Amino acid sequence: MQLSDMTLVLATRDEAQNIGAFLESIPPEIRLIVVDASHDQTPRSSTCVRTTASCYASPGPFTQARQRGAEIAETPWLLFSDADIVFPPGYFEQLGGLTDQAVYYGPKLSRDRYRHYYGWIAAGQALCRLGGIPAASGSNLLLLRVALSAVGGLDLGLNCNEDSEVVWRIRRAGFRVRFCRDLVVYATDHRRIERGRICKTLHSLTRCALLYTGLMPRRLRSSDWGYWQNRN
Numbered sequence: 587m588q589l590s591d592m593t594l595v596l597a598t599r600d601e602a603q604n605i606g607a608f609l610e611s612i613p614p615e616i617r618l619i620v621v622d623a624s625h626d627q628t629p630r631s632s633t634c635v636r637t638t639a640s641c642y643a644s645p646g647p648f649t650q651a652r653q654r655g656a657e658i659a660e661t662p663w664l665l666f667s668d669a670d671i672v673f674p675p676g677y678f679e680q681l682g683g684l685t686d687q688a689v690y691y692g693p694k695l696s697r698d699r700y701r702h703y704y705g706w707i708a709a710g711q712a713l714c715r716l717g718g719i720p721a722a723s724g725s726n727l728l729l730l731r732v733a734l735s736a737v738g739g740l741d742l743g744l745n746c747n748e749d750s751e752v753v754w755r756i757r758r759a760g761f762r763v764r765f766c767r768d769l770v771v772y773a774t775d776h777r778r779i780e781r782g783r784i785c786k787t788l789h790s791l792t793r794c795a796l797l798y799t800g801l802m803p804r805r806l807r808s809s810d811w812g813y814w815q816n817r818n
Contacts (some may be wrong), residue, residue: 587685589678592728593659593791594667597644597651602626602667604775610735611672619658620652635656649748653740661730666749670775680769683727689753690732690759691722692769700779708767718758719798724749726771733761745810747793753800757784778813791812 594616598605601624606630612618618639623646644651656664665681667673671694684690693708695701714721729750734740737755740748757763778786789811796802 587663587682589613589616592659592663592665592681593655593661595652595655595659595664596620596667596669597648597655598622598624598669599648600624600626601684602672607672607774608669610668611674613678614679617659618660619655620647621655621658622658623648626648630755647742647745647748649740649744650742652748653742654736656739658733661670662730662731664729664734666724666729667771668725671771671773673771677771680766684728684760684764684766687764688730689720689722689756689763690728690766690769691720691763692726692766692771694723694725694771694773696773698699700773700776703779703783704773711765720763720765721748721794722750722753722763722765724771726769727753729753729756730761736761738805741807743807744797745808746813747790747797750794751797762781797812 594612596608596618596744598620599622601608606685618642620639622641640658642654644654652666654800681690693711694704694709696704711721711723733756734752737752737759740752744751753763793802793811797807
């Protein structure tokens with residue numbers, strides 16, 4: 587896989603304090619599509635720092651922004667990520683050998699605070715993989731555009747956990763999915779964890795369990811259950 591084969595899709599919402607480090611960690615030649623719903627300087631930072639970035643306004647939910655970015659992209663591979671992470675040296679070189687699966691996902695760790703917490707989440711991803719359940723995160727998710735199209739794209743009725751949910755559908759459709767434990771990105775913003783590690787963990791586990799089993803009531807699917815509350 588070449589860098590020219592992929593587009594980095596980034597949905598943003600008031601990430602001016604984070605996006606500078608994110609942009610510095612990616613190769614200058616990679617295609618970047620930013621779909622933004624910010625009220626700060628995020629889109630200006632994205633387009634001014636990188637001449638290869640295309641920025642689109644999207645005042646709607648986060649899932650819609652990601653889906654729009656995927657539809658705009660023209661490359662065979664899509665790399666989804668978040669503005670509050672950085673890619674370590676060598677990350678994009680690792681992608682060069684990933685061509686035999688339809689989906690690849692890796693862990694998000696930390697170089698500073700909450701390192702143990704992020705490490706436990708990564709261990710949980712590995713455990714889920716052993717149980718045959720992909721536990722993908724949109725912070726670090728590479729997939730074939732045709733696989734996403736084959737399952738109808740992201741579920742626009744979800745305002746969070748759409749990343750995990752679409753990977754389950756892709757796998758159930760017969761595509762191969764792989765967890766790459768060494769394909770690591772690093773978190774730079776820990777505000778959701780600071781609001782409470784237990785609440786954040788229970789939020790993710792409960793929603794994902796209900797979505798995976800199909801037990802999520804339809805009336806609760808469109809709610810984020812407080813995920814975006816007090817994000818800024």
